[in-house]
Amino acid sequence: MSTVATVPEGTVNPYALSHLDSLESEAVHIFREVAGEFERPVILFSGGKDSILMLHLALKAFAPAPIPFTLLHVDTGHNFPEVLEYRDRTVEKHGLRLHVASVQEYIDAGKLRERPDGTRNPLQTVPLTEAIQQHRFDAVFGGGRRDEEKARAKERVFSLRDEFSQWDPRRQRPELWQLYNGRHAAGEHVRVFPISNWTELDVWQYIEREGIELPEIYFAHDREVFNRSGMWLTAGDWGGPKDHETVETRQVRYRTVGDMSCTGAVDSDATTLDAVITEIAASRLTERGATRADDKMSEAAMEDRKREGYF
Amino acid sequence: MTTTTEQLSATTLLRFATAGSVDDGKSTLVGRLLHDSKSVLTDQLEAVALASTNRGQEAPDLALLTDGLRAEREQGITIDVAYRYFATTRRRFILADTPGHVQYTRNMVTGASTAELAVVLVDARNGVVEQTRRHAAVAALLRVPHVVLAVNKMDLVEYAEPVFAAIAEEFTAYAASLGVPEITAIPISALAGDNVVEPSAHMDWYGGPTVLEHLETVPVSHDLTACHARFPVQYVIRPQTAEHPDYRGYAGQIAAGVFRVGETVSVLPSGRTTTIEGIDALGESVDIAWAPQSVTIRLADDIDVSRGDLLAPADDAPAITQDVEATVCHVADRPLTVGQRVLLKHTTRTVKAIVKDIPSRLTLDDLSQHPAPGQLVANDIGRVVVRTAEPLALDAYADSRRTGSFLLIDPADGTTLTAGMAGASFTAATDAAADADAAAEDAEWDF
Numbered sequence: 001m002s003t004v005a006t007v008p009e010g011t012v013n014p015y016a017l018s019h020l021d022s023l024e025s026e027a028v029h030i031f032r033e034v035a036g037e038f039e040r041p042v043i044l045f046s047g048g049k050d051s052i053l054m055l056h057l058a059l060k061a062f063a064p065a066p067i068p069f070t071l072l073h074v075d076t077g078h079n080f081p082e083v084l085e086y087r088d089r090t091v092e093k094h095g096l097r098l099h100v101a102s103v104q105e106y107i108d109a110g111k112l113r114e115r116p117d118g119t120r121n122p123l124q125t126v127p128l129t130e131a132i133q134q135h136r137f138d139a140v141f142g143g144g145r146r147d148e149e150k151a152r153a154k155e156r157v158f159s160l161r162d163e164f165s166q167w168d169p170r171r172q173r174p175e176l177w178q179l180y181n182g183r184h185a186a187g188e189h190v191r192v193f194p195i196s197n198w199t200e201l202d203v204w205q206y207i208e209r210e211g212i213e214l215p216e217i218y219f220a221h222d223r224e225v226f227n228r229s230g231m232w233l234t235a236g237d238w239g240g241p242k243d244h245e246t247v248e249t250r251q252v253r254y255r256t257v258g259d260m261s262c263t264g265a266v267d268s269d270a271t272t273l274d275a276v277i278t279e280i281a282a283s284r285l286t287e288r289g290a291t292r293a294d295d296k297m298s299e300a301a302m303e304d305r306k307r308e309g310y311f
Numbered sequence: 312m313t314t315t316t317e318q319l320s321a322t323t324l325l326r327f328a329t330a331g332s333v334d335d336g337k338s339t340l341v342g343r344l345l346h347d348s349k350s351v352l353t354d355q356l357e358a359v360a361l362a363s364t365n366r367g368q369e370a371p372d373l374a375l376l377t378d379g380l381r382a383e384r385e386q387g388i389t390i391d392v393a394y395r396y397f398a399t400t401r402r403r404f405i406l407a408d409t410p411g412h413v414q415y416t417r418n419m420v421t422g423a424s425t426a427e428l429a430v431v432l433v434d435a436r437n438g439v440v441e442q443t444r445r446h447a448a449v450a451a452l453l454r455v456p457h458v459v460l461a462v463n464k465m466d467l468v469e470y471a472e473p474v475f476a477a478i479a480e481e482f483t484a485y486a487a488s489l490g491v492p493e494i495t496a497i498p499i500s501a502l503a504g505d506n507v508v509e510p511s512a513h514m515d516w517y518g519g520p521t522v523l524e525h526l527e528t529v530p531v532s533h534d535l536t537a538c539h540a541r542f543p544v545q546y547v548i549r550p551q552t553a554e555h556p557d558y559r560g561y562a563g564q565i566a567a568g569v570f571r572v573g574e575t576v577s578v579l580p581s582g583r584t585t586t587i588e589g590i591d592a593l594g595e596s597v598d599i600a601w602a603p604q605s606v607t608i609r610l611a612d613d614i615d616v617s618r619g620d621l622l623a624p625a626d627d628a629p630a631i632t633q634d635v636e637a638t639v640c641h642v643a644d645r646p647l648t649v650g651q652r653v654l655l656k657h658t659t660r661t662v663k664a665i666v667k668d669i670p671s672r673l674t675l676d677d678l679s680q681h682p683a684p685g686q687l688v689a690n691d692i693g694r695v696v697v698r699t700a701e702p703l704a705l706d707a708y709a710d711s712r713r714t715g716s717f718l719l720i721d722p723a724d725g726t727t728l729t730a731g732m733a734g735a736s737f738t739a740a741t742d743a744a745a746d747a748d749a750a751a752e753d754a755e756w757d758f
């Protein structure tokens with residue numbers, strides 16, 4: 001006997017879930033699986049919209065109890081001040097514990113060297129992987145989405161990393177049904193991506209539906225920026241602009257939040273969530289294509305960084 | 312809130328998988344669905360054009376859009392399942408894009424395990440071939456509710472109706488005999504764009520939907536009142552705070568059916584019975600909840616319930632067993648052998664188990680069975696008998712994809728070895744026949 005009787009076409013099914021409810025339910029399921037199976041999970045939290053969304057989903061998943069995870073921020077030293085302020089306020093508000101791994105400290109200690117182009121995103125990998133080892137985290141939640149980038153489209157929801165945090169795309173475990181396999185040896189850990197199946201538009205629609213507060217840089221505002229390789233970068237202590245680059249004030253907003261040295265702003269007059277959603281729905285550029293310099297370094301830039309342990 | 316947002320939010324989600332062999336035009340079909348639904352953005356096309364030029368190719372190679380790994384681009388093949396996302400005003404889509412090369416079975420099983428619809432591609436010049444039958448068999452085995460037969464390259468057979476009709480008839484008869492509940496055949500040319508997104512100007516004789524139209528309108532929600540309600544307990548929520556000193560809730564995702572406050576439920580495998588006192592749907596108290604909602608259930612009695620237990624209506628609970636008979640697809644490179652000690656992961660419960668018997672291995676090409684193969688190797692489908700160390704509340708996969716499925720895992724290093732589906736493998740052609748054969752099914756293998 002088959003019990004999956006389909007509702008006849010044209011009738012209203014009271015049990016239909018909207019796509020946002022489906023995605024929310026799936027993400028919550030993933031958070032709870034990790035809570036049930038791992039000893040020391042941690043959420044990577046940058047203060048960007050994807051990690052803010054993850055935190056919101058985790059809060060809902062365990063309510064009315066507090067979330068059973070700590071947070072980890074890999075601080076590149078080139079963060080937007082508004083985002084750091086948001087990060088600290090959020091941690092305080094929810095009574096969370098935050099670990100910070102600092103790229104600047106690694107540079108100051110001589111353990112990492114500044115790149116000639118000043119970009120610090122690729123430098124995050126070492127502090128990240130060492131923090132994972134040091135705190136013996138066995139599950140690390142990341143806000144990666146498969147729609148972001150073609151290497152990420154290949155990532156499992158549960159992604160086993162070896163003791164060096166490396167990703168081997170050819171040796172991934174098949175992932176069937178909703179049966180996530182989190183088995184790992186001592187020293188290994190699992191990267192977990194609860195919002196794998198969300199698109200940029202889903203994220204924004206959910207943020208609007210749930211009334212989630214975001215750092216101001218996601219909304220159009222006047223900002224001192226300069227143009228480098230076709231992207232509007234924020235002037236600042238991190239090393240921009242150079243002599244031949246001129247600063248101007250433009251009305252911009254950010255689609256992603258990362259290291260200031262490689263995260264570009266887009267021209268925009270979207271000052272509300274609604275305007276942002278309308279803008280994204282009409283955009284002919286992907287979020288990363290529009291605003292991330294580090295992904296343009298080579299055709300396989302993301303895959304190569306992920307292999308090394310980037311999230 | 313504006314109408315734009317409301318329109319975008321009111322859509323439903325369809326998860327589907329594509330299956331096709333190497334040269335039947337699957338990449339072109341996927342490329343066209345993404346491109347014509349405007350899901351490929353300018354910077355992605357520019358990146359593909361640049362990479363193609365660097366390789367000395369004259370035209371942009373659209374396969375580069377979907378082949379995400381260095382090794383895939385170098386070898387020009389798709390190695391692994393990739394998930395793609397696109398949307399129309401009517402629906403959001405998650406496409407499990409499964410490669411068609413030699414590792415087809417485990418890849419298609421992976422893609423089909425979460426799919427509500429499978430698109431099987433056929434080259435109109437070749438008709439139904441072994442590979443097509445294999446795809447249909449996997450879709451039937453995984454109980455994908457809807458199958459679309461896309462007869463591609465109609466432009467190469469002069470858009471001739473009899474060619475399409477013959478292929479559609481042969482496939483439909485074969486798939487129906489396997490128990491595929493709904494089959495839709497569509498004549499297309501992915502290259503020319505006929506009947507993919509836009510209706511074809513070359514096939515007046517075809518009155519059905521385009522591929523996209525069908526994907527947009529196929530019903531994805533089911534009548535849950537007909538399903539056995541199942542709730543695997545994932546996690547126990549006990550805040551023990553001043554505000555919630557006595558709160559004890561069982562968190563989980565409803566695997567099937569509907570649960571209501573006041574309902575009498577059994578806790579399995581212990582068999583204790585109590586009633587549902589409350590349901591919290593992610594912060595909101597509700598009277599009713601259904602699959603696949605993630606909720607927290609509170610029970611009237613303070614009984615022992617923990618991760619791995621299953622809540623089910625007291626009068627409709629699954630059987631409890633330590634002897635699992637199932638059809639499996641072996642997904643690991645190392646074999647599965649009789650006598651092997653494994654872990655079995657079923658819903659939220661992982662138990663020790665031993666492979667007692669491998670009675671047969673299935674040849675998907677002709678559905679013939681080979682008795683007592685001794686072991687299963689990568690991509691094999693076969694019957695296994697597994698004895699578990701602890702009792703499981705296991706449904707037949709035919710009744711519930713969620714509570715009838717399991718994984719076998721290597722306890723030594725955690726490798727996922729095998730994907731399992733409990734109970735009979737293919738749906739019998741009619742329910743009447745199934746009832747008549749029910750007694751016989753325990754004794755003999757049904758493929």
